[in-house]
Amino acid sequence: MPACTVPRNPSRRAAPVAARLTRRSLLLGSLAALSACGLPQQGPTTAAVLQSAEDRAFLLIDVDDAVTRKLGEPPVASVSGLALDPSAAPSDSVGIGDVLNIRILEAGAGGLFATSNGGAGGTDFQDVTVGRNGRIALPYVGEIEVAGRTPSQIEALIVENLQGKAIEPQALVRIAMSRGNRAVITGTVGSPGPFELSLSGDRLSAAIATVGGSDHPAHETTVTILRNNRQARARLSEILLQPENDIPLQRDDLVVLAHEPPRYTLTGAVGQPGTYRIETPRYSLLEAIAAAGGASDDRANPAGLFLFRHEMPRRLSGAGIPHLDTYPVTEKGIPTVYRFDMSRPETQFRAQRFLLTDGDALLVTNAATISLGKLLSLFDLGADVVNTAQSVSE
Secondary structure: OOOOOOOOOOOOOOOHHHHHHHHHHHHHHHHHHHHHOOOOOOOOOHHHHHHHHHOOOOEEEEOOHHHHHHHOOOOOOOOHHHHHOOOOOOOOOOOOOOEEEEEEEOOOOOOOOOOOOOOOOEEEEEEEEOOOOOEEEEOOOEEEEOOOOOHHHHHHHHHHHHOOOOOOOEEEEEEEEOOOOEEEEEEOEOOOEEEEOOOOOOEHHHHHHHOOOEOOOHHHEEEEEEEOOEEEEEEHHHHHHOHHHOOEOOOOOEEEEEEOOOEEEEEEOEOOOEEEEOOOOOOEHHHHHHHOOOEOOOOEEEEEEEEEEEEOHHHHHHOOOOOHHHOOOEOOEEEEEEEEOOOOHHHHHHHHHOEOOOOOEEEEEEOOOHHHHHHHHHOOOOOOHHHHHHHHHO
């Protein structure tokens, strides 16, 4: 890249008036040349953002009413996939240490499980404890694996093992005492520890409430669920407000609540750049700018407000955004930049409805004249550069 240069002084033999005009132009041209060399600033310029968008380094979306309506609601995390785990033991399954009451019936008299007088009936097996190997043993049935099975599944297994031995056998199994049907809820909750699961099933929100709830606001609390070497994570507010996230707990689930307030970063031409908390579950872009003292009247480019975020392809395609296969994709999604033209009055309403999510980054770019203004300040020149140039030439 060629070095920045400043034009040399014109010949002193020029006419006085022409010389003054030439020197004035020379000063302005020199300042412009130095400004083009680059001055310290916070974040990229509007031109740099637009150039990167042209190079398809990220997806650039100009925010209008349609975009606000389709993408203004922030993406929602989901834990519902864990509810579809076929390998997870249901909450009414039998576990090691559980105590079962079992009754075996036969249709005819004189069978293996007949009554004491030889008539048709059945035999009760009380307080059958599931061993450490997950098995129980019954007469004529033998040793069977019951851990991880529901009572109805155990009934079917008993009947299967009695085929050809008993007369049209039937079995009834009831869990008399459950010592292993529990989940663990820990972290920032009122009473962390094991949570006994009812046979009717316990929803995640109800279980958290039973142990005292979170010590912090729901939108500042993350909930991580570990199940069968899998995990899923969402905010407590997303679990409470999204029915599909309020999944039933299952045996041996580990639920961890943590205080992790959502945050966004704001840089550029604002009163107080920095990292801020998202104060409420529905926190708008306009509130975010106001929290930092608003955009700077004398520096900000009103057409240069940008929101940086990773968006999942399915969310963008659902909003009708085309050609998504031409952009880079990471495990977090497609790098996406939303542009707000705040010089248009209607954009104020869009900014009120466009909500932030954890990890968002906002940039308010400088106006095009700011680089030259910085240079004037650097050389201690007045705001009226023409008059200053004239006084210098005289």
